[in-house]
Amino acid sequence: MHPMEEKTLIQTTRALCALLAATAAPAFAQASSATLYGIVDLGVRHTSGLTPGHAPSANSHTSLHSGVGNTSRWGLRGSEDLGGGTKALFNLEAGINADTGASANSSKFFDRASWLGLQGVWGTLAAGRQTTLLADAVSPVDPLGMRFASFNPNINVAALSQHGLGIQYGSAGSTSGSYRLDNALKYTGHFGAMTVRAMHGFGELAGGSARLSSSGLGLAYARQGFALSGAYQTFKDANARDLDAYLLGAAYQWGSVRWAATAGRSQARTSATARTEQRVLSAGGTWSATPAADLTLAYYKVDRTRTLQAGDGYGRLVAFGEYKLSRRTRLYAEFDATRWRGGYQGAGHKARATGVTLGVLHHF
Template sequence: MGLLVANGSCIAQTSVTPYGILDIGVRPLWGMSANNAPVPSSYSTSLASGVDQTSVWGIKAQESLGGGWKALVRLEGGVNGDTGTSAKSDRLFDRHAWIALGSPYGTVALGRQPNLISDQLMLVDPLGKRFASFNPDINIAGLSNTKFGAHSFGTQYGPSGYADNFYRLDNTIKYSADVGPWQARAAYSAGEVAGNASAMSSHGVALAYQQDAWAVSGATMQLRSREDLALDAWSLGAALKLASWQFKTNFARNHADTGIAKTVSQRVSSVGVSRAIGHGLLVTAAWYGVRRAATGWRDDGFNRAFLYVEKTLGPRTTAYLEADTTTWLADAAGQTAGQPNDRHGSGLTLGLKQKF
C-alpha cells in the first residue's frame, strides 16, 4: 500500500506531454514559386504547410523538485505537413532540444534554443509570428532567412548549423526570469572553435515589460562567424490592446561584417492590427518593410502585406483564409536562368490547423 501511495505522489509531481500542430492549406500563387520565392510571371497552385502556425511535433517533460524548484525538458522538430518530411533533414529536433532547471530565482536552460530576438518577437510581431517561413520579422529581424535577391550574408554566424539562418542556436545557455511585469533574458552560445572562444559564438540580452493592455519588448545580440566577423542585431517593439482591437509594431536592424571592407545592413519596420469579431472569428492585417544595403550591390528590399481571417471551429481546430502581396525593390527579385523575376508576387491560402 505504501508503495502505491509513493508511486502516486511521484506521478503527481512529474508530467510528460507529447504534442503537435499540423497546419496545411491550398495555396494559389502569382509570380512566386511554391517556396514563396520570386519567379518570372506565372500562376501555380501548391499545398503549403505552416501558413497559420508552423507544423511541429514534440515532447515536454517536467518534474517538481520541491521548494519551487523543477526540472524541465523540451524536444521539438518542425514538420512539412504537405510531404510528411522533417523541416530539417539533418536534425530530428531542429527547433528545441534543451534541459532546464527552474527555481524561484529564474530558469537556466541548456541546449539548442531560439535566439533572444525570437523570444522578443512573441509579444510584438504584428502577425503573432504566423507564417514563419515568409514573415519578415522572423526571417530578417529574427535572422531565420537573411538570403533574398542577388546577395546574402553567405556564411554562418553563431552556432546555428546553417548559413543565412541563425534563428536557433546550438550550445546555448539561456537564463530567464519574471519579476512582476518584467521579463528578463540573457544568453550565451558557445562556438566550440578550438583556440578561439569568440569565433562562432553569440551573446545577448532581452527585456520586456507587460501589462494587461500594453507591452514593450526589446532584445540585442552579437554573433560571430568562424572568421570572427561580427553580426550585430537588435529589435524593439510594442503592443497595445483597446477593447477588441490589438495594435502591434516592431523595428529591427542588423549589421554584418561579411569580409574585408564588406558589410550588409538590414532594417525591418512592421505594423499591424487585429480584431475579434463575433464568436471565434479573428481578423489580422499587417505590413512589413525591409531595406538592405550591401557593399558592391544596389540598395534593395521589399514591402509585404498580409491579411488573415481565422475561424475557431473547436478548442483545437482553426480554419483560416490568408492573403499576401509582395513588391520587391531594386534587384531584390533576382533572376531565374538569366530571366528577371516578377517584381510583384501574391499568394492566397485556404487552410486548416489542428493542435493535438
C-alpha cells in the same frame, strides 16, 4: 519464531509494502509529467510571382503547403518537482512538412528545440538548442502573431531565421539563418511585469572560443494589455566577424483589437571589406470580430544596403482571416502582396507578387 507467527509477519510486511507503493505512486505522478503536443497545418496555396518556397519567380504556382497559419511540428515537454520550489524542465521539438511527412530539417531531428533546464524562484536556466533572444523578443509584438513563419519578415529578416547571407553566424548549425542556436545557455527571469533574458552560445571551434559564439540581452514588460519587448544579440562567424542585431516592438490590446508595431536592424560583416545591413519596420492589428472569428492585417517594410551595391528591399502586406471550429481546430484564409524595390527580386522575375491560401490548422 513459531511458523504461524512468521507467516503472519510476512503477510503483514507485504501488506505494508503494497500500501506504501499505492500511496507513493500518486505522489510521483504529481511530481513529474511529460506532455506530447504539436500542430498540423495544411493549406492549398496559389501564387503569382513566387515559387512554392516563396522565392521570386516569373510564373504562377499552385501547391499544397505546410505551415502557413503556423509551423507544423511535434514535441515533448515535461517537468519534475525537485522540492523547495525547484523544478527540472526539458523540451524536445521537431518541425515537420505535413504535406510530405518529411522532417523540416534533414540535418537535425529536434531542430526547433532540444534543451534541459532548472527553474526556481530565481528564474530558469536552460542549456541546449533553443531560440535566440531576438526570436523571444519578437514573439509577443509581431503584428501577424507569428503566423506564416517562412514568409514573415519579422521572423525571417529581423529575427534572422532566413538572413540570406550564406554564412553561419553563431552556433546555428546553418548558413541560412540564426534563429536558434546549438550549445547555448539562456537565463530567463520574471520579476513582476518585467522579464529579463540573457544568452550565450558556445562556438566550440578549435582555435578560439569567440568563433561561432553569440551573446545577448533581452527585456520585456507586460501589464494591463500593453507589451513592450526588445533584445540585442551579437553573433560571430567562423572567422570571428560580427553580425549585430536588435529588435524592439510594442503591442496593445484595446477592446477587441490588438495593435502591434516593431523595428529591427542587423549589420553583418560578410568579408574583410564588405557589410550588409537589413532593416525591418512593421505595423498591424488583429480584430476579434466574434469569439470564433479573427481578422488580421499587417504590413512589413524591408530595406537592404550592401557595400558597393545599390540599396533594395520590398514591402509586404499580409492578411489573415481565421474561424475557430473548436478550441483545437480552425479554418483560415490568407492573402499576401509583395512589391520588390531596387531589383531585389532578381532579373527576369515579376516586380510584384501575390499569394492566396485556404487552410486548416489543428493543435494536439
